[in-house]
Amino acid sequence: MMEGENKRPPEAKNKNSLGQRTRNICVDTAVYIILAFFGILWVLPILYLVYTAFRVTPDTGIINTLFPENLQLGFGNFEKLFQKTDFGIWFWNTLKVAACSCALTTLFTLMTAYALSRMRFKMRKPLMNVMLVLGMFPGFMSMIAVYFILKAMGMLNSHLALILVYSGGAAMGYYIAKGFFDTIPRSLEEAAILDGASQWTVFWRVILPLSKPIVVYTVLTSFIGPWGDFIFVNVIINNTTPEKFTLALGLYRLINSDNGAFNTWFTTFCAGASIVGLLIGGLFIFMQKYYVEGVTSGAVKD
Amino acid sequence: MQLVETTERQPQENFRRMGPAARLFGKLKAAVLSVVHGSLATKLSCCFMGVGQIMRKQYVKGILYALLEVLFILFMVFFGGSYMAKLLFSGHLGTVQETEQVWNEELDRYVSIPGENSMLILLYGVVALVMCVLFVLAWGMNVKGSVMNDRLLAEGKPVNTFKQDCALYINRKFYVTLLAVPLIGLTVFTVMPLIFMILIAFTNYDYQHLPPSKLFDWVGFANFANLFSLADGTGFLKVFLLILAWTVIWAFVATFSNYFLGIILAKMINRKRTKLKRLWRTMFVIAIAIPQFITLLLMSKILDGDGIVNKILGVTVYWLGDTKYWSLLPRLTIIFVNMWIGIPYTMLMTTGILMNIPQDMLEAARLEGANAWQIFTKIEMPYIFHVTTPYLITQFVGNINNFNVIWLLTGGGPGDNLHYGVGNSQSTDLLVTWLYRMTTDTNVQYGMASVIGIAVFVLCGFVSLITYNKSKAVKNEEDFQ
Numbered sequence: 001m002m003e004g005e006n007k008r009p010p011e012a013k014n015k016n017s018l019g020q021r022t023r024n025i026c027v028d029t030a031v032y033i034i035l036a037f038f039g040i041l042w043v044l045p046i047l048y049l050v051y052t053a054f055r056v057t058p059d060t061g062i063i064n065t066l067f068p069e070n071l072q073l074g075f076g077n078f079e080k081l082f083q084k085t086d087f088g089i090w091f092w093n094t095l096k097v098a099a100c101s102c103a104l105t106t107l108f109t110l111m112t113a114y115a116l117s118r119m120r121f122k123m124r125k126p127l128m129n130v131m132l133v134l135g136m137f138p139g140f141m142s143m144i145a146v147y148f149i150l151k152a153m154g155m156l157n158s159h160l161a162l163i164l165v166y167s168g169g170a171a172m173g174y175y176i177a178k179g180f181f182d183t184i185p186r187s188l189e190e191a192a193i194l195d196g197a198s199q200w201t202v203f204w205r206v207i208l209p210l211s212k213p214i215v216v217y218t219v220l221t222s223f224i225g226p227w228g229d230f231i232f233v234n235v236i237i238n239n240t241t242p243e244k245f246t247l248a249l250g251l252y253r254l255i256n257s258d259n260g261a262f263n264t265w266f267t268t269f270c271a272g273a274s275i276v277g278l279l280i281g282g283l284f285i286f287m288q289k290y291y292v293e294g295v296t297s298g299a300v301k302d
Numbered sequence: 303m304q305l306v307e308t309t310e311r312q313p314q315e316n317f318r319r320m321g322p323a324a325r326l327f328g329k330l331k332a333a334v335l336s337v338v339h340g341s342l343a344t345k346l347s348c349c350f351m352g353v354g355q356i357m358r359k360q361y362v363k364g365i366l367y368a369l370l371e372v373l374f375i376l377f378m379v380f381f382g383g384s385y386m387a388k389l390l391f392s393g394h395l396g397t398v399q400e401t402e403q404v405w406n407e408e409l410d411r412y413v414s415i416p417g418e419n420s421m422l423i424l425l426y427g428v429v430a431l432v433m434c435v436l437f438v439l440a441w442g443m444n445v446k447g448s449v450m451n452d453r454l455l456a457e458g459k460p461v462n463t464f465k466q467d468c469a470l471y472i473n474r475k476f477y478v479t480l481l482a483v484p485l486i487g488l489t490v491f492t493v494m495p496l497i498f499m500i501l502i503a504f505t506n507y508d509y510q511h512l513p514p515s516k517l518f519d520w521v522g523f524a525n526f527a528n529l530f531s532l533a534d535g536t537g538f539l540k541v542f543l544l545i546l547a548w549t550v551i552w553a554f555v556a557t558f559s560n561y562f563l564g565i566i567l568a569k570m571i572n573r574k575r576t577k578l579k580r581l582w583r584t585m586f587v588i589a590i591a592i593p594q595f596i597t598l599l600l601m602s603k604i605l606d607g608d609g610i611v612n613k614i615l616g617v618t619v620y621w622l623g624d625t626k627y628w629s630l631l632p633r634l635t636i637i638f639v640n641m642w643i644g645i646p647y648t649m650l651m652t653t654g655i656l657m658n659i660p661q662d663m664l665e666a667a668r669l670e671g672a673n674a675w676q677i678f679t680k681i682e683m684p685y686i687f688h689v690t691t692p693y694l695i696t697q698f699v700g701n702i703n704n705f706n707v708i709w710l711l712t713g714g715g716p717g718d719n720l721h722y723g724v725g726n727s728q729s730t731d732l733l734v735t736w737l738y739r740m741t742t743d744t745n746v747q748y749g750m751a752s753v754i755g756i757a758v759f760v761l762c763g764f765v766s767l768i769t770y771n772k773s774k775a776v777k778n779e780e781d782f783q
Contacts, residue, residue: 024575028575028576031570031573031576032576034570035570035571035576035582038567038586039582039585039586040585041642042585042586042588042589042642042646043585043588043589045589045597045600045601045604045642046588046589046592046597048600048604048610049596049600065613066610066613066614108483108484108487109484111480111481111483111484112480112481112484114480115476115477115480115481119476119477119480121477124477127481131488132766133763134488134492134493134496136699136758136759136762136763136766137496137755137758137759138703138705138733138734138737138755138758138759139703140705140734140737140738141496141499141737141751141752141755141758142491142492142495142496142498142499143495143741144495144499144741144748145425145494145495145496145498145499146491146495148421148422148425148498149425149429149490149491149494149495152422152425152426164487164491165491167487168487168488168490168491168492169487169488169491169492170484170487171481171484171485171487171488172488172492175692198469198472198473198476199472199473199474199476200472200473200476200479203476203480224593227593228593228594228595228596229595230595231705231738248593248595251595251596251599252595252599255599255603262603266603269599270600273592273596273599273600276592276593276596277591277592277593277596280591280592280593281588281591281592282591283591284587284590284591285584285587285588285591288587288591288650291650292650292651292653292654293654295650295651295654295693296651296654296655296658296689
């Protein structure tokens with residue numbers, strides 16, 4: 001690097017420097033203007049969400065006026081959320097389901113990825129092909145059948161069913177973790193095996209500790225999943241039992257249950273959405289480093 | 303690892319040069335011969351699972367096998383067998399239909415005698431079939447185990463104890479332990495349901511044939527014929543092509559707009575001279591950090607006919623409900639909203655990749671006098687493209703199946719005359735939302751919905767097949783170990 005700078009002819013640098021500087025300033029300004037414009041465009045809807053959550057203007061029917069004359073701000077919507085809806089219970093339900101399915105999904109995904117990446121056996125390639133083919137079917141094509149299977153098992157309307165459905169197909173998400181395991185040098189486990197370690201020990205003691213980025217990535221994505229899903233919940237949890245709802249379903253039904261619901265509940269919905277957004281969004285932003293590492297680790301191979 | 307591989311391959315070496323059919327036949331013949339020439343224990347194992355193991359003092363293993371056989375027989379006799387028999391051999395999915403309601407004197411109300419339930423016959427039949435396949439696999443393992451024992455004894459070696467067997471499953475056969483539970487999950491929640499739904503595509507299961515009160519039956523390829531039929535009012539072809547075209551256009555535009563704009567955004571934020579990188583990044587990431595159902599529901603309300611956008615602009619535009627020009631406006635709006643939730647993802651990912659670009663490559667280019675644009679187009683872009691090909695394919699397939707964006711924004715609507723009447727379709731429906739509506743509306747059409755599901759499968763398979771074969775990144779999985 002140093003060599004390179006020395007080689008650069010000094011006079012060329014001087015000749016360009018003034019023109020270069022004005023050009024730099026122009027480019028910089030343009031970039032900042034673009035970034036600011038789009039950045040604001042990206043943040044505005046979120047600001048609107050939070051602003052609406054704090055609006056307690058009595059006449060909620062005119063919610064679509066941005067600054068009505070009788071504007072009042074306060075925590076009224078949050079109070080309403082906890083007193084008039086089952087938000088607390090929904091929250092607890094979602095946390096429970098997300099934590100359990102996250103644990104199972106992570107375990108299943110990593111186990112499958114490890115077996116397919118580090119071990120060699122006859123059925124390996126066929127298995128990978130089968131999973132590739134299965135992945136081509138739209139996910140909820142099987143939803144009706146899953147519904148009837150759960151019904152036959154007497155597990156409808158239960159959180160256990162949700163957890164099983166969320167983590168049941170985890171094996172198919174092995175791809176990214178496998179990409180990561182593929183990049184760990186073989187010599188590591190060969191050394192461990194020479195020392196008399198079993199594959200079990202290699203998996204838990206050698207490979208997993210080296211795989212923190214992918215473990216965190218899998219935990220993060222599988223934990224966030226249940227907070228956003230309402231399709232499967234909608235099928236598995238009975239509409240007449242709001243005490244079993246998860247947050248996504250509860251909030252969705254809050255403003256979609258009938259025509260009047262939107263005007264009555266929109267501010268309350270925004271309050272709930274703000275809480276979920278703050279928690280899950282905060283978690284994601286806090287962990288985004290791991291997210292990036294996870295997404296790119298499996299892919300970067302050059 | 304290498305050792306394992308060679309020992310596993312050796313016995314099959316003879317079959318190497320034959321074609322697959324001959325190879326399979328050869329293997330089968332060898333298997334049958336090894337049983338015929340095998341010991342009494344092996345022969346008994348063929349009928350009574352586990353007996354061979356018990357005779358060799360492998361009690362735990364033997365009892366487990368025996369228990370498995372008993373459970374399987376009980377399952378088939380008392381539950382699965384009858385359903386499977388009806389599914390496989392009767393040619394119909396039940397023949398006894400629920401009777402008309404008749405007055406019952408004793409109960410003092412109208413009652414009907416329940417008939418057979420086609421749906422349960424199909425579902426439990428599939429479950430029983432899958433159980434049969436699993437049982438045959440277990441049976442094969444049991445016989446093979448006994449044959450292996452024969453061999454060991456012939457060589458004068460002792461058979462494995464239970465402890466040794468267990469040790470095997472955390473060592474050489476660790477993959478069995480690892481894969482067992484995930485694959486059971488996959489079988490129960492993905493494979494079985496899929497088989498069931500694929501079979502549904504060959505039946506007339508719809509709102510006119512709803513169990514338990516009505517039977518449905520096999521109709522062969524009638525549903526597929528219907529998909530390609532132009533018959534007035536019922537033929538699906540016209541609407542199918544409309545929705546297919548929109549699905550493909552949508553997937554294409556959504557994937558590539560997010561991809562390229564995301565890369566440009568990442569470049570802008572990650573330029574050396576851009577200050578406050580974290581702030582910029584966070585501004586965009588907030589949009590994807592919040593669960594999608596919230597942001598999408600919010601967007602649908604913001605862009606509503608009397609939503610806040612119209613109030614601010616002082617107009618009445620139905621951003622998500624205007625049917626003019628083949629619903630052009632809703633389609634564009636959807637694509638823009640999708641950019642809003644999609645671009646930050648690419649931005650985040652590209653940020654990571656840009657940091658990983660080998661710095662010496664960039665330095666060399668700079669020395670050669672390449673300017674920023676040349677470096678971007680000639681080095682960074684090809685690198686990013688190479689690394690993200692699998693991601694791009696996943697995104698494309700993901701967008702073909704992108705249920706959330708469409709469903710939460712427009713619900714597939716607005717309905718228009720072009721789509722009216724066939725499978726409750728609407729103008730911004732993707733194949734998947736159409737499928738979903740066909741299974742949840744009042745006029746359910748499970749049979750046709752399954753056909754659409756299979757169409758999606760063919761579409762995704764087609765796309766993946768072409769692109770995966772062309773991308774090198776997928777093939778060389780062992781290059782980096």
